[in-house]
Amino acid sequence: MAEGKADEQLFQLLSGLLLQVESLTNTQEVELRSKIEALGLEVTKVPSKSAQLLNDVEIAKELDKLSAKLDDVDEMISSAIASDPQVKSLLSGTADVWMPVITANTEERLNFTASLADDERAS
Template sequence: MAQARKADVDFFQLLSHLLQQVETLTNREEVELRAKIEALGVEITKVPLKPSVHLNEMEIARELDKLSAKLDYVDEMISSAMASDPLVQSLLSSVADVWMPVITATSDEKRNFIRSIRDVTSANDNLK
């Protein structure tokens, strides 16, 4: 479980780093997109509270409904950003082959992906 959280944290750090690179290249600050990435990162990496009692099926269903609502909200935020800013839509579309597999990846796959991205980034930084 801790390794999965670490992979998620690493993934959102990678997203922030990529956004920073885009901002540098375009000389334009993406405040709204940065805030949305940070908010999503907080939600995804949040440590759930340990229940003091075991939940019954109805309570589990309510908790799942709450989580579903949060995911719907995140989807709405991303869709809104894409609809209101063509640059965001273009950016997300052009890198979908990178972020979609990472989002749907297992913890091990995320760690391997992030490790390979760091290797490439380090190699690029050394060339500068």
């Protein structure tokens, strides 16, 4: 459950950053918004029972699909950074929040979500 919470927080952060970029540039990033929302839905949806019985080939195909989606988002972010110094500044200034989640391996991610759960219980 804590992992889902971290995913939700990451996508809330991405949406918030996109809102800031849109307000700074006075343009709506419709395509990027829809891709972030679609990726968020994909990451947070609960797999069906049949999906849990995937073999290695099917798992590899699903990972390829997700990788392609992430490549699209990466390309859009890279082009936004290259074309607008304010976007670069905004992403650089918040990297300490989103980079650990994106670059973490499974074990690090579990530790990250466990520490979030501990923080919530302490509040």
